[in-house]
Amino acid sequence: MYDPLLAPFPASKQAFPDSYWFSTAKDIVAKETLPILTDTIDADVAIIGGGYTGLSAAIHLAKAGIKPVLLEANDSGWGCSGRNGGFVLGGTGRLGMSAMQKKWGNDTASAIYQEFQTSIDTVQSLIDEGNIECDKIVGGYMKLAHNASMTQQLQQQADALSASFSESVSFVPANEVKNGYINTNLHYGGLYYPKCFAINPLKLARGYQRLALSHGATLYGQSPVKDWQQSQGQHQLITPQGQVNAKQVIIATNGYTGNALHPLVNNRHFPVISSIIVTRPLSSEELQAIGMKSGLMAMDTRSLKYYYRLLPDNRLLFGGRGAIAGKNADKALYRQRLETGLASTFPRLSNIDIDYFWSGWISVSLDDYPRLWHSDDRSIHYAMGYCGSGVAFGAQAGKRLAQMVTNDKTLPSLPYWQSPLKTFPFAAMRRLGLSAFYVFANMFNH
Numbered sequence: 001m002y003d004p005l006l007a008p009f010p011a012s013k014q015a016f017p018d019s020y021w022f023s024t025a026k027d028i029v030a031k032e033t034l035p036i037l038t039d040t041i042d043a044d045v046a047i048i049g050g051g052y053t054g055l056s057a058a059i060h061l062a063k064a065g066i067k068p069v070l071l072e073a074n075d076s077g078w079g080c081s082g083r084n085g086g087f088v089l090g091g092t093g094r095l096g097m098s099a100m101q102k103k104w105g106n107d108t109a110s111a112i113y114q115e116f117q118t119s120i121d122t123v124q125s126l127i128d129e130g131n132i133e134c135d136k137i138v139g140g141y142m143k144l145a146h147n148a149s150m151t152q153q154l155q156q157q158a159d160a161l162s163a164s165f166s167e168s169v170s171f172v173p174a175n176e177v178k179n180g181y182i183n184t185n186l187h188y189g190g191l192y193y194p195k196c197f198a199i200n201p202l203k204l205a206r207g208y209q210r211l212a213l214s215h216g217a218t219l220y221g222q223s224p225v226k227d228w229q230q231s232q233g234q235h236q237l238i239t240p241q242g243q244v245n246a247k248q249v250i251i252a253t254n255g256y257t258g259n260a261l262h263p264l265v266n267n268r269h270f271p272v273i274s275s276i277i278v279t280r281p282l283s284s285e286e287l288q289a290i291g292m293k294s295g296l297m298a299m300d301t302r303s304l305k306y307y308y309r310l311l312p313d314n315r316l317l318f319g320g321r322g323a324i325a326g327k328n329a330d331k332a333l334y335r336q337r338l339e340t341g342l343a344s345t346f347p348r349l350s351n352i353d354i355d356y357f358w359s360g361w362i363s364v365s366l367d368d369y370p371r372l373w374h375s376d377d378r379s380i381h382y383a384m385g386y387c388g389s390g391v392a393f394g395a396q397a398g399k400r401l402a403q404m405v406t407n408d409k410t411l412p413s414l415p416y417w418q419s420p421l422k423t424f425p426f427a428a429m430r431r432l433g434l435s436a437f438y439v440f441a442n443m444f445n446h
Helices: 020-030 054-065 098-106 106-130 150-164 174-180 201-213 284-290 330-345 391-405 427-443
Strands: 040-048 069-071 141-146 170-172 188-195 217-219 227-231 235-239 243-250 268-281 297-300 309-310 317-323 352-363 372-376 380-384
Touching: 020 201, 040 054, 040 235, 054 069, 054 106, 054 201, 054 391, 069 243, 098 106, 098 150, 106 201, 106 391, 150 170, 150 188, 150 201, 150 284, 170 174, 170 235, 201 217, 201 391, 235 317, 243 391, 268 427, 372 391, 380 391
Parallel strands: 040 069, 040 243, 069 217, 141 297, 243 380
Antiparallel strands: 141 188, 170 188, 227 235, 235 243, 268 317, 268 352, 297 309, 309 317, 372 380
16 A cells, blocks of 8 residues: 555555445546646646545635646545545544643634534535535434543533533433444443534545536646646646646645655654454344444544444444554454454454455644644645544635635634644654554553
8 A cells, every 4th residue: 555654655546445435436436537637737726635625625716716726646535535434523633622722722722613513514515515425424423431431531521512612512321322322342421423424435525526626626637746846936746747837736635645745744744544344234133233323423432443333235334543554554464453343342243244444544743633834935735634533624624725825814713724733753763653652552442
Protein backbone atom coordinates (compact mmCIF):
# COMPACT_ATOMS: atom_id res chain seq x y z
CA MET A 1 0.00 0.00 0.00
CA TYR A 2 1.19 3.54 -0.77
CA ASP A 3 3.16 4.87 2.19
CA PRO A 4 3.20 8.68 2.58
CA LEU A 5 6.24 8.62 4.86
CA LEU A 6 8.29 6.84 2.21
CA ALA A 7 7.01 8.31 -1.07
CA PRO A 8 6.90 11.93 -2.29
CA PHE A 9 3.46 11.43 -3.88
CA PRO A 10 1.01 8.60 -4.64
CA ALA A 11 1.62 6.89 -7.96
CA SER A 12 -1.26 7.09 -10.42
CA LYS A 13 -3.33 4.21 -11.82
CA GLN A 14 -3.60 2.49 -8.45
CA ALA A 15 -6.69 0.35 -8.02
CA PHE A 16 -9.28 1.03 -5.36
CA PRO A 17 -8.95 -1.33 -2.40
CA ASP A 18 -11.10 -4.45 -2.44
CA SER A 19 -13.43 -2.91 0.10
CA TYR A 20 -17.10 -3.36 0.78
CA TRP A 21 -17.62 0.22 -0.38
CA PHE A 22 -15.97 -0.41 -3.73
CA SER A 23 -18.09 -3.53 -4.23
CA THR A 24 -21.20 -1.34 -3.98
CA ALA A 25 -19.90 1.49 -6.18
CA LYS A 26 -17.63 -0.06 -8.82
CA ASP A 27 -20.12 0.67 -11.62
CA ILE A 28 -20.33 4.32 -10.53
CA VAL A 29 -16.54 4.59 -10.42
CA ALA A 30 -16.20 3.02 -13.87
CA LYS A 31 -18.70 5.45 -15.41
CA GLU A 32 -17.27 8.57 -13.77
CA THR A 33 -13.57 8.32 -14.56
CA LEU A 34 -11.90 11.73 -14.57
CA PRO A 35 -9.76 12.90 -17.49
CA ILE A 36 -5.97 13.01 -17.20
CA LEU A 37 -4.25 16.39 -17.38
CA THR A 38 -2.19 16.40 -20.59
CA ASP A 39 -1.72 20.14 -21.20
CA THR A 40 -0.29 23.22 -19.48
CA ILE A 41 -3.20 25.25 -18.14
CA ASP A 42 -3.71 28.33 -15.96
CA ALA A 43 -5.93 28.56 -12.89
CA ASP A 44 -6.73 31.11 -10.23
CA VAL A 45 -6.86 28.29 -7.66
CA ALA A 46 -5.47 24.75 -7.91
CA ILE A 47 -6.54 22.05 -5.45
CA ILE A 48 -4.36 19.02 -4.71
CA GLY A 49 -6.46 16.07 -3.58
CA GLY A 50 -9.82 14.68 -4.66
CA GLY A 51 -11.27 13.60 -1.34
CA TYR A 52 -13.94 15.25 0.81
CA THR A 53 -11.87 18.35 1.58
CA GLY A 54 -10.69 19.02 -1.96
CA LEU A 55 -14.07 18.35 -3.54
CA SER A 56 -15.88 20.49 -0.98
CA ALA A 57 -13.40 23.31 -1.57
CA ALA A 58 -13.99 22.97 -5.32
CA ILE A 59 -17.74 23.10 -4.85
CA HIS A 60 -17.68 26.16 -2.61
CA LEU A 61 -15.12 28.03 -4.71
CA ALA A 62 -17.13 27.41 -7.86
CA LYS A 63 -20.29 28.61 -6.14
CA ALA A 64 -18.40 31.78 -5.16
CA GLY A 65 -17.53 32.45 -8.81
CA ILE A 66 -14.00 30.97 -8.86
CA LYS A 67 -13.55 27.97 -11.16
CA PRO A 68 -10.80 25.86 -9.56
CA VAL A 69 -8.68 23.13 -11.11
CA LEU A 70 -8.43 19.99 -8.96
CA LEU A 71 -5.64 17.41 -9.33
CA GLU A 72 -6.16 13.92 -7.95
CA ALA A 73 -3.40 11.31 -8.06
CA ASN A 74 -5.87 8.52 -8.82
CA ASP A 75 -9.67 8.90 -8.80
CA SER A 76 -11.82 10.85 -6.38
CA GLY A 77 -12.47 8.89 -3.22
CA TRP A 78 -9.43 6.66 -3.77
CA GLY A 79 -7.89 7.80 -0.47
CA CYS A 80 -9.46 7.79 2.97
CA SER A 81 -12.63 9.46 1.70
CA GLY A 82 -13.53 6.13 0.08
CA ARG A 83 -12.11 3.86 2.77
CA ASN A 84 -13.45 5.11 6.12
CA GLY A 85 -16.28 3.70 8.20
CA GLY A 86 -18.90 6.19 6.99
CA PHE A 87 -19.49 7.85 10.38
CA VAL A 88 -20.82 11.40 10.00
CA LEU A 89 -19.92 12.72 13.45
CA GLY A 90 -19.80 16.19 14.94
CA GLY A 91 -16.14 16.45 15.84
CA THR A 92 -12.55 16.00 14.79
CA GLY A 93 -9.17 15.71 16.44
CA ARG A 94 -8.74 14.14 19.85
CA LEU A 95 -9.55 16.94 22.26
CA GLY A 96 -12.69 16.44 24.31
CA MET A 97 -14.88 19.39 25.22
CA SER A 98 -13.47 19.63 28.76
CA ALA A 99 -9.94 19.82 27.32
CA MET A 100 -11.07 22.56 24.94
CA GLN A 101 -12.68 24.51 27.75
CA LYS A 102 -9.47 24.27 29.78
CA LYS A 103 -7.30 25.21 26.78
CA TRP A 104 -9.36 28.06 25.28
CA GLY A 105 -12.18 28.89 27.68
CA ASN A 106 -15.91 28.25 27.59
CA ASP A 107 -16.82 30.71 24.83
CA THR A 108 -14.27 29.38 22.37
CA ALA A 109 -15.06 25.76 23.23
CA SER A 110 -18.73 26.48 22.63
CA ALA A 111 -17.94 28.04 19.24
CA ILE A 112 -15.87 25.00 18.26
CA TYR A 113 -18.65 22.68 19.31
CA GLN A 114 -21.09 24.66 17.18
CA GLU A 115 -18.68 24.34 14.26
CA PHE A 116 -18.74 20.57 14.73
CA GLN A 117 -22.52 20.54 14.61
CA THR A 118 -22.48 22.76 11.54
CA SER A 119 -20.14 20.30 9.82
CA ILE A 120 -22.90 17.66 9.98
CA ASP A 121 -25.29 20.20 8.46
CA THR A 122 -22.77 20.91 5.68
CA VAL A 123 -22.67 17.24 4.70
CA GLN A 124 -26.45 17.07 4.72
CA SER A 125 -26.77 20.24 2.63
CA LEU A 126 -24.36 18.85 0.00
CA ILE A 127 -26.29 15.57 -0.07
CA ASP A 128 -29.53 17.49 -0.57
CA GLU A 129 -28.11 19.88 -3.16
CA GLY A 130 -26.59 17.09 -5.25
CA ASN A 131 -29.39 14.60 -4.60
CA ILE A 132 -26.59 12.22 -3.63
CA GLU A 133 -27.57 8.59 -3.17
CA CYS A 134 -25.11 7.45 -0.51
CA ASP A 135 -27.07 4.89 1.53
CA LYS A 136 -27.68 7.34 4.35
CA ILE A 137 -28.92 5.70 7.56
CA VAL A 138 -30.19 7.68 10.54
CA GLY A 139 -29.58 6.06 13.91
CA GLY A 140 -27.23 8.22 15.95
CA TYR A 141 -23.83 7.51 17.46
CA MET A 142 -23.03 5.79 20.76
CA LYS A 143 -19.75 6.29 22.62
CA LEU A 144 -19.47 3.21 24.84
CA ALA A 145 -17.62 3.01 28.15
CA HIS A 146 -15.22 0.07 27.84
CA ASN A 147 -14.92 -0.32 31.61
CA ALA A 148 -16.73 0.80 34.75
CA SER A 149 -14.33 3.65 35.47
CA MET A 150 -15.29 5.37 32.20
CA THR A 151 -18.98 5.41 33.10
CA GLN A 152 -18.68 8.38 35.42
CA GLN A 153 -16.62 10.29 32.85
CA LEU A 154 -19.27 9.80 30.18
CA GLN A 155 -21.98 10.88 32.61
CA GLN A 156 -20.02 14.04 33.36
CA GLN A 157 -19.54 14.69 29.64
CA ALA A 158 -23.26 14.39 29.05
CA ASP A 159 -24.03 16.81 31.88
CA ALA A 160 -21.41 19.30 30.63
CA LEU A 161 -22.62 19.16 27.03
CA SER A 162 -26.20 19.70 28.08
CA ALA A 163 -25.31 22.55 30.44
CA SER A 164 -22.76 24.36 28.30
CA PHE A 165 -23.92 23.71 24.76
CA SER A 166 -27.63 22.92 25.05
CA GLU A 167 -26.88 19.71 23.22
CA SER A 168 -29.37 16.86 23.13
CA VAL A 169 -26.78 14.19 23.89
CA SER A 170 -27.75 11.86 26.69
CA PHE A 171 -26.05 9.40 28.99
CA VAL A 172 -27.58 5.95 28.63
CA PRO A 173 -27.18 3.55 31.61
CA ALA A 174 -25.82 0.06 30.99
CA ASN A 175 -29.16 -1.75 31.13
CA GLU A 176 -30.72 0.68 28.63
CA VAL A 177 -27.73 0.35 26.30
CA LYS A 178 -28.20 -3.42 26.29
CA ASN A 179 -31.97 -3.35 25.88
CA GLY A 180 -32.38 -0.47 23.44
CA TYR A 181 -29.15 0.20 21.57
CA ILE A 182 -26.58 -2.60 21.43
CA ASN A 183 -25.71 -5.81 23.27
CA THR A 184 -21.94 -6.06 23.58
CA ASN A 185 -19.58 -7.13 26.34
CA LEU A 186 -19.31 -3.42 27.19
CA HIS A 187 -22.14 -3.15 29.69
CA TYR A 188 -21.02 0.08 31.34
CA GLY A 189 -23.21 2.70 29.72
CA GLY A 190 -22.73 5.09 26.84
CA LEU A 191 -23.06 8.62 25.53
CA TYR A 192 -25.63 8.90 22.72
CA TYR A 193 -25.52 11.58 19.99
CA PRO A 194 -28.81 11.52 18.06
CA LYS A 195 -27.85 13.98 15.29
CA CYS A 196 -25.12 11.81 13.72
CA PHE A 197 -25.80 9.54 10.75
CA ALA A 198 -24.04 6.97 8.58
CA ILE A 199 -23.31 6.91 4.85
CA ASN A 200 -21.47 4.95 2.18
CA PRO A 201 -18.28 7.04 2.04
CA LEU A 202 -17.26 6.20 -1.53
CA LYS A 203 -20.72 6.97 -2.89
CA LEU A 204 -20.63 10.26 -0.97
CA ALA A 205 -17.26 11.19 -2.50
CA ARG A 206 -18.50 10.43 -5.99
CA GLY A 207 -21.59 12.52 -5.32
CA TYR A 208 -19.36 15.43 -4.32
CA GLN A 209 -17.46 14.93 -7.60
CA ARG A 210 -20.66 15.23 -9.63
CA LEU A 211 -21.69 18.31 -7.68
CA ALA A 212 -18.32 20.01 -8.21
CA LEU A 213 -18.49 19.35 -11.95
CA SER A 214 -22.04 20.67 -12.12
CA HIS A 215 -20.86 23.99 -10.65
CA GLY A 216 -18.10 24.35 -13.23
CA ALA A 217 -15.03 23.07 -11.38
CA THR A 218 -12.38 21.33 -13.52
CA LEU A 219 -11.26 17.97 -12.15
CA TYR A 220 -8.41 15.75 -13.30
CA GLY A 221 -7.62 12.20 -12.22
CA GLN A 222 -4.46 10.09 -12.55
CA SER A 223 -2.57 13.39 -12.24
CA PRO A 224 -0.34 13.39 -9.15
CA VAL A 225 1.74 16.47 -8.40
CA LYS A 226 5.28 15.16 -8.81
CA ASP A 227 7.01 18.53 -8.70
CA TRP A 228 6.09 21.97 -7.35
CA GLN A 229 7.93 25.12 -8.37
CA GLN A 230 7.27 28.81 -7.73
CA SER A 231 8.19 31.64 -10.05
CA GLN A 232 7.02 35.23 -10.53
CA GLY A 233 4.06 34.92 -8.19
CA GLN A 234 2.86 31.67 -9.78
CA HIS A 235 2.83 28.10 -8.55
CA GLN A 236 3.75 25.50 -11.16
CA LEU A 237 2.24 22.14 -10.28
CA ILE A 238 3.83 19.55 -12.56
CA THR A 239 2.09 16.23 -13.21
CA PRO A 240 3.35 13.28 -15.30
CA GLN A 241 1.72 14.63 -18.46
CA GLY A 242 0.82 18.25 -17.75
CA GLN A 243 1.18 21.35 -15.63
CA VAL A 244 -1.08 23.81 -13.81
CA ASN A 245 0.06 27.39 -13.30
CA ALA A 246 -1.94 28.77 -10.39
CA LYS A 247 -2.10 31.94 -8.34
CA GLN A 248 -3.19 30.04 -5.23
CA VAL A 249 -3.00 26.39 -4.16
CA ILE A 250 -5.05 24.36 -1.67
CA ILE A 251 -3.42 21.24 -0.20
CA ALA A 252 -6.25 18.80 0.56
CA THR A 253 -4.39 15.52 0.83
CA ASN A 254 -4.59 15.00 4.63
CA GLY A 255 -3.38 11.47 5.51
CA TYR A 256 -2.21 10.85 1.94
CA THR A 257 0.20 13.81 1.88
CA GLY A 258 3.55 12.65 0.50
CA ASN A 259 6.77 13.15 2.42
CA ALA A 260 8.07 16.01 0.26
CA LEU A 261 5.00 17.76 -1.15
CA HIS A 262 5.81 21.22 0.20
CA PRO A 263 7.85 22.68 3.12
CA LEU A 264 4.66 24.23 4.49
CA VAL A 265 3.37 20.78 5.51
CA ASN A 266 6.43 18.53 5.63
CA ASN A 267 6.79 16.71 8.99
CA ARG A 268 3.72 18.47 10.39
CA HIS A 269 1.45 15.45 10.58
CA PHE A 270 1.70 11.71 11.16
CA PRO A 271 -0.01 9.30 8.72
CA VAL A 272 -1.41 6.36 10.70
CA ILE A 273 -3.20 3.27 9.34
CA SER A 274 -6.75 2.40 10.31
CA SER A 275 -8.16 -0.95 9.12
CA ILE A 276 -11.65 -2.35 8.66
CA ILE A 277 -13.22 -5.79 8.33
CA VAL A 278 -16.76 -6.52 7.13
CA THR A 279 -18.54 -9.78 7.91
CA ARG A 280 -20.87 -11.85 5.81
CA PRO A 281 -24.55 -10.86 6.25
CA LEU A 282 -25.74 -11.71 9.74
CA SER A 283 -28.59 -14.17 10.30
CA SER A 284 -31.74 -13.09 12.08
CA GLU A 285 -30.56 -14.98 15.17
CA GLU A 286 -27.18 -13.21 15.08
CA LEU A 287 -28.86 -9.84 14.63
CA GLN A 288 -31.04 -10.54 17.64
CA ALA A 289 -28.00 -11.59 19.68
CA ILE A 290 -26.08 -8.34 19.10
CA GLY A 291 -29.27 -6.30 19.50
CA MET A 292 -27.98 -3.34 17.50
CA LYS A 293 -30.38 -0.44 17.00
CA SER A 294 -31.08 0.26 13.35
CA GLY A 295 -28.57 2.72 11.93
CA LEU A 296 -26.53 2.96 15.13
CA MET A 297 -22.81 3.74 14.93
CA ALA A 298 -20.69 2.86 17.96
CA MET A 299 -17.16 3.37 19.22
CA ASP A 300 -15.61 2.46 22.55
CA THR A 301 -13.41 4.53 24.85
CA ARG A 302 -10.25 2.40 24.68
CA SER A 303 -6.95 4.08 23.87
CA LEU A 304 -6.90 1.81 20.81
CA LYS A 305 -10.53 2.19 19.88
CA TYR A 306 -12.84 -0.13 18.00
CA TYR A 307 -15.70 1.26 15.93
CA TYR A 308 -18.59 -0.61 14.35
CA ARG A 309 -21.95 -0.35 12.60
CA LEU A 310 -24.46 -2.49 10.75
CA LEU A 311 -24.54 -2.04 7.00
CA PRO A 312 -27.72 -1.95 4.88
CA ASP A 313 -27.43 -5.65 3.99
CA ASN A 314 -26.95 -6.67 7.66
CA ARG A 315 -23.19 -7.12 7.51
CA LEU A 316 -21.22 -5.80 10.47
CA LEU A 317 -18.41 -3.32 9.82
CA PHE A 318 -15.71 -3.41 12.49
CA GLY A 319 -12.62 -1.16 12.49
CA GLY A 320 -9.58 -0.26 14.52
CA ARG A 321 -5.84 0.29 14.34
CA GLY A 322 -3.82 -1.30 11.57
CA ALA A 323 -0.18 -1.85 10.70
CA ILE A 324 2.63 0.62 11.32
CA ALA A 325 3.94 0.75 7.74
CA GLY A 326 2.13 0.65 4.43
CA LYS A 327 3.97 -2.45 3.20
CA ASN A 328 2.40 -4.46 6.04
CA ALA A 329 -1.15 -3.10 5.80
CA ASP A 330 -2.63 -6.18 4.11
CA LYS A 331 -0.90 -8.80 6.28
CA ALA A 332 -3.14 -11.38 7.89
CA LEU A 333 -1.93 -10.42 11.38
CA TYR A 334 -3.86 -7.13 11.30
CA ARG A 335 -7.02 -8.75 10.00
CA GLN A 336 -6.74 -11.34 12.77
CA ARG A 337 -6.38 -8.61 15.40
CA LEU A 338 -9.64 -7.07 14.26
CA GLU A 339 -11.32 -10.47 14.25
CA THR A 340 -10.16 -10.94 17.83
CA GLY A 341 -11.55 -7.53 18.76
CA LEU A 342 -14.82 -8.39 17.07
CA ALA A 343 -15.09 -11.66 18.98
CA SER A 344 -14.36 -9.98 22.30
CA THR A 345 -16.99 -7.31 21.62
CA PHE A 346 -19.63 -9.66 20.21
CA PRO A 347 -18.87 -13.22 21.43
CA ARG A 348 -21.79 -14.57 19.41
CA LEU A 349 -19.93 -13.58 16.25
CA SER A 350 -16.71 -15.44 17.05
CA ASN A 351 -15.31 -17.15 13.95
CA ILE A 352 -17.82 -15.51 11.63
CA ASP A 353 -16.74 -15.34 7.98
CA ILE A 354 -15.05 -12.09 6.99
CA ASP A 355 -15.75 -11.03 3.41
CA TYR A 356 -13.75 -7.78 3.25
CA PHE A 357 -10.58 -6.34 4.79
CA TRP A 358 -8.89 -3.07 3.82
CA SER A 359 -6.91 -0.15 5.24
CA GLY A 360 -6.43 3.58 4.82
CA TRP A 361 -4.29 6.44 6.13
CA ILE A 362 -5.54 9.00 8.64
CA SER A 363 -3.65 12.19 9.57
CA VAL A 364 -2.69 12.76 13.22
CA SER A 365 -1.50 16.13 14.48
CA LEU A 366 1.07 16.59 17.23
CA ASP A 367 -1.30 18.41 19.59
CA ASP A 368 -4.48 16.46 18.79
CA TYR A 369 -6.43 19.01 16.77
CA PRO A 370 -6.43 19.86 13.05
CA ARG A 371 -5.47 23.07 11.32
CA LEU A 372 -6.54 25.12 8.35
CA TRP A 373 -3.59 27.35 7.62
CA HIS A 374 -1.74 29.25 4.91
CA SER A 375 1.67 30.43 3.74
CA ASP A 376 2.91 33.88 4.75
CA ASP A 377 1.83 35.34 1.40
CA ARG A 378 -1.53 33.51 1.64
CA SER A 379 -1.03 31.84 -1.72
CA ILE A 380 -0.99 28.30 -0.24
CA HIS A 381 -3.66 26.93 2.08
CA TYR A 382 -4.01 23.52 3.72
CA ALA A 383 -6.30 21.45 5.95
CA MET A 384 -4.78 18.51 7.78
CA GLY A 385 -4.68 16.54 11.02
CA TYR A 386 -8.28 15.30 11.35
CA CYS A 387 -7.15 12.38 13.57
CA GLY A 388 -9.53 9.92 11.95
CA SER A 389 -12.74 11.97 12.20
CA GLY A 390 -12.98 13.70 8.86
CA VAL A 391 -16.20 12.67 7.11
CA ALA A 392 -18.11 15.70 8.35
CA PHE A 393 -15.14 17.94 9.15
CA GLY A 394 -13.56 17.36 5.72
CA ALA A 395 -16.61 18.87 4.02
CA GLN A 396 -16.57 21.74 6.50
CA ALA A 397 -12.82 22.26 6.06
CA GLY A 398 -13.26 22.51 2.29
CA LYS A 399 -15.94 25.14 2.80
CA ARG A 400 -13.72 27.11 5.20
CA LEU A 401 -10.70 26.86 2.88
CA ALA A 402 -12.82 28.36 0.10
CA GLN A 403 -13.68 31.20 2.45
CA MET A 404 -10.00 31.72 3.25
CA VAL A 405 -9.12 31.89 -0.44
CA THR A 406 -11.88 34.40 -1.14
CA ASN A 407 -11.07 36.38 2.02
CA ASP A 408 -14.59 35.92 3.29
CA LYS A 409 -15.07 38.12 6.37
CA THR A 410 -17.71 35.79 7.83
CA LEU A 411 -15.14 33.08 8.57
CA PRO A 412 -15.51 32.40 12.31
CA SER A 413 -12.57 33.11 14.58
CA LEU A 414 -11.51 29.70 15.91
CA PRO A 415 -8.15 28.26 17.08
CA TYR A 416 -8.33 25.61 14.35
CA TRP A 417 -7.44 28.23 11.73
CA GLN A 418 -5.31 30.65 13.74
CA SER A 419 -1.98 28.78 13.81
CA PRO A 420 -0.06 26.25 11.69
CA LEU A 421 0.30 22.57 12.46
CA LYS A 422 3.18 21.97 14.84
CA THR A 423 6.25 20.24 13.46
CA PHE A 424 6.90 16.77 14.90
CA PRO A 425 10.19 16.77 16.83
CA PHE A 426 12.44 13.89 15.79
CA ALA A 427 10.10 13.33 12.83
CA ALA A 428 12.14 10.38 11.57
CA MET A 429 11.32 8.57 14.83
CA ARG A 430 7.52 8.86 14.51
CA ARG A 431 6.96 5.20 13.72
CA LEU A 432 9.22 4.01 16.49
CA GLY A 433 7.18 6.14 18.87
CA LEU A 434 3.93 4.73 17.49
CA SER A 435 5.16 1.18 17.98
CA ALA A 436 5.99 1.97 21.61
CA PHE A 437 2.58 3.59 22.10
CA TYR A 438 0.79 0.53 20.72
CA VAL A 439 2.72 -1.76 23.07
CA PHE A 440 1.97 0.48 26.06
CA ALA A 441 -1.70 0.97 25.12
CA ASN A 442 -2.27 -2.75 24.69
CA MET A 443 -1.20 -3.28 28.31
CA PHE A 444 -4.08 -1.07 29.51
CA ASN A 445 -6.60 -1.54 26.69
CA HIS A 446 -9.12 -3.44 28.80
